[in-house]
Amino acid sequence: MEKIFQFIRSQYPDENPIGLHVPRFSGNEKKYLEECIDTTMVSSVGPFVNRMEIDLAKYTNAKYAVATVNGTAALHIALQLVGVKKDDLVITQSFSFIATANAIHYTGARPYFVDIEEESLGMNILSLQILESELEKRSDGVYHLPTQRRMAAVVPMHSFGMPCEIERIAKWCEEWGIPLVEDAAESLGSFYKGRHTGTWGKVGVMSFNGNKTITAGGGGVILTDDEELAKRAKHLTTQAKLPHPYEFIHDEVGYNYRCPNLNAALLCAQLEYLDDILEDKRNLASEYARFFEEFAPNFRFVTEGNFKLSNYWLNSLIFENSEYKEEFLKRGVELGIMVRPAWRPMHMLDMYKDAPRGDMFQTEWVYNHLVNLPSSTRRR
Ligand SMILES: Cc1ncc(COP(=O)(O)O)c(C=O)c1O
Incomplete structure (x- = not known):
């Protein structure tokens, strides 16, 4: 165990404590932030917001x-x-950050949790296939017979940046006519068969x-190829305000969800050297992989697999023995090296423990055996 921590220290010699994923700012961040202040464009309208959208669409190849x-x-x-x-149901994985299920809850729908697969740490296609016997296609959608609720969407997530089996999941969704919404929150720079994660579904x-x-700082993006959906996304995220030279007219209940120019400025600067960051993260992942192969071949360092290119946002290690995981996490705290467990699966949390679900065998196994390792880029 000490050797693992020594190896981590050798990757971050100037850091104490060593964080899990700390941001690095070495480009035009300050310049762009000053530009926002100088022009007073600090809020949700401004050139960096537009540029962020153009740059992200270009990078991901979303329309x-x-x-x-x-x-x-x-x-x-x-x-x-x-x-x-x-009252709809939305199929998602229990093994995700809480925001995935919370967003479903905000709509008034309920999550239906399915298992993940140990290999990719993403949604298990078998769990979807097992569910088929409980589904029925009707004129207004697909219904889940035991709950008599409509299955309104499928939300897979690319865990820690590792692409899931998105092609097969997308095909399943198409066959059933259930919209696919990809939670690619963690996977900017991750591709499956050359197609960027987050661009396989409707949204x-x-x-x-x-x-x-x-x-x-804080920010997000909605990606889609559908012009109408993109227009509606912008409308809903800007309080559903109708364009007018001076009147304030809103045609439905909207949200104050637009990204401020200040935040967009920071992101635009970071996007300029995203490729450098990704290259360094890939190098770090290969160094981890080599290290574990030599010193601890019985631990599984999670790698991307066939057809996949991961951004290696958070590197993951799977121990054979769950007790070892606890010891490892405790020792990390003592040494000031931030290693951390995966999120407690959502079907084990109070708010979602009664949500309908399938078998959670691999979800619970992975939760009991996996840790994330420090993964910040080493470039400054
Ligand atoms: C899987 C997943 N979904 C959703 C989110 C929500 O993103 P945010 O924190 O920007 O609201 C995050 C990350 O924070 C995440 O990891």
Whole structure:
């Protein structure tokens, strides 16, 4: 165990304590922030917001990108865009950050949790196939027979930046006619068969929280190829205000979810050297992989697998023995090296313990055996 911590220290010699994922600012961040202040464009209208949208659409190859205050807000809107309503069910994985289920809850729908697969840490296609016997296609959608609720969307998540089996999941959604909303909050820079995560479904979302690969401080984006949905996303995120030279007219209940120019400025600066950051993160992941192969071959360092390119947002290690995980986390705290467990699966939390769900075998196994390792870029 000590050798692992020594190895981590060797990667971050100037850091104490060593964080899990700390942001680095070495480009035009200060210049762009000053520009916002000098022009007084600090709020939700400004050139950096527009530029952030153009840059993200270009990078991900999505037709449209709509900037939001954070990833949770993006997800909340994305679900509404595909028609999720009160009392619907939304299929998602229990193994995710709480925001995934919370956004479903905000719409008045309920999550239906499915298992993940140990290999990709993402939604298990088998769990969807098992669920088929409980589904029925009707004129107004697909219904879940035991609860008599409509299955309104499927929300897979690319855990720690590792692409899930998105092609198969997208195909399943198409066959059933259930909209796919990708939670790509963690996976800017991650691709499956050359196609960016977050662009496989009707709508995808990303987060630019301070802990992500690059950050806006707080920020998010909605990605879609559908012009009407993009227009509606912008409308809903800007209080549903109708354009008018001076009147304030709103045609439905909207949200104050637009990304401020200040945050967009930070992100635009970071986007300029995203490729450098991703390259360094890939190098770090290969160094971790080599280290574990040599010194601890019985631990599984999680790698991207076939057809996938991961951003390696957070590197993950799986121990054979769950007690070892606890010891490892405690020792990390003593040494000031931030290693951390995965999120407690949502079906184990008070708010969601009664949500309908399938088998959670792999979700619970992974939760009991996985830790995340420090993964910040080493470039400044
Ligand atoms: C999987 C997942 N979904 C949603 C979010 C929500 O993003 P935000 O924190 O920007 O609201 C995050 C991250 O924070 C996340 O990791």
